[in-house]
Amino acid sequence: MTKLFNHCEFLISAYKMSQLPADDGMEIAFAGRSNAGKSTTINALTNHKGLAKVSKTPGRTQLFNCFEFAPGMRLVDLPGYGYAKVPLKMRKYWDQEINNYLMKRQSLIGVVIIQDIRHPMKEFDQQMITWAFNSNIRSHIILNKADKLKSGQAKKTFMQVQKQIKTLSPTTTCQIFSALRKEGTNTLSEVLTPWFEEEQAYLKQN
Numbered sequence: 001m002t003k004l005f006n007h008c009e010f011l012i013s014a015y016k017m018s019q020l021p022a023d024d025g026m027e028i029a030f031a032g033r034s035n036a037g038k039s040t041t042i043n044a045l046t047n048h049k050g051l052a053k054v055s056k057t058p059g060r061t062q063l064f065n066c067f068e069f070a071p072g073m074r075l076v077d078l079p080g081y082g083y084a085k086v087p088l089k090m091r092k093y094w095d096q097e098i099n100n101y102l103m104k105r106q107s108l109i110g111v112v113i114i115q116d117i118r119h120p121m122k123e124f125d126q127q128m129i130t131w132a133f134n135s136n137i138r139s140h141i142i143l144n145k146a147d148k149l150k151s152g153q154a155k156k157t158f159m160q161v162q163k164q165i166k167t168l169s170p171t172t173t174c175q176i177f178s179a180l181r182k183e184g185t186n187t188l189s190e191v192l193t194p195w196f197e198e199e200q201a202y203l204k205q206n
């Protein structure tokens, strides 16, 4: 197994799209509701405990946090979507900013959608899956915090979610995950590595 993500460095925290790194190369975005575990997942994947800031206060890290693991290859920790406890004005700003990012970012090659396995497939998650499919962007779902459930229960949810995904997007993949215990990181890496490889091969041909 190649360890593509093991030398990942923090690049920049952007408050707006214009502050993001130049829109070339390729990047994968980590999306999901606030507190689902986006930052913890990036830390588990990159094997770097303090890389992405894990927040004790949900909804606080409203920034695009960018990390680079090879020249021009980035992971982006998106702001949590639609968190109810931040002021409405701020929420609207961020929802709009995330939409902008998704619509305009040329270097975006895929999205990882992080969900709390105890609260899967909320409206935003479904929208993201459908949007990714319609936009020809790869997508992978992480059912995080599996350590909070008995394994039978986790598997049951996994099966149900898989069925539901199929109705929205036949290409979207899904896995059980625990960022806390780093369970599922190899699988995640095995899913994401070919995304970059495919894209590189495609870019070389064109």
Ligand SMILES: Nc1nc2c(ncn2[C@@H]2O[C@H](COP(=O)(O)OP(=O)(O)O)[C@@H](O)[C@H]2O)c(=O)[nH]1
Residues within 6 Å of the ligand: 032, 033, 034, 035, 036, 037, 038, 039, 040, 041, 053, 054, 055, 056, 058, 059, 080, 144, 145, 146, 147, 148, 177, 178, 179, 180, 181
């Ligand atoms: N039990 C458990 N807690 C987790 C897991 N992943 C993240 N958390 C906790 O959930 C909270 C939110 O995590 P964070 O990564 O900041 O979520 P984000 O807002 O999506 O970036 C933190 O208290 C984490 O420690 C997990 O796999 N299991």
Ligand SMILES: [Mg+2]
Residues within 6 Å of the ligand: 038, 039, 040, 053, 054, 055, 061, 077
């Ligand atoms: Mg975070």
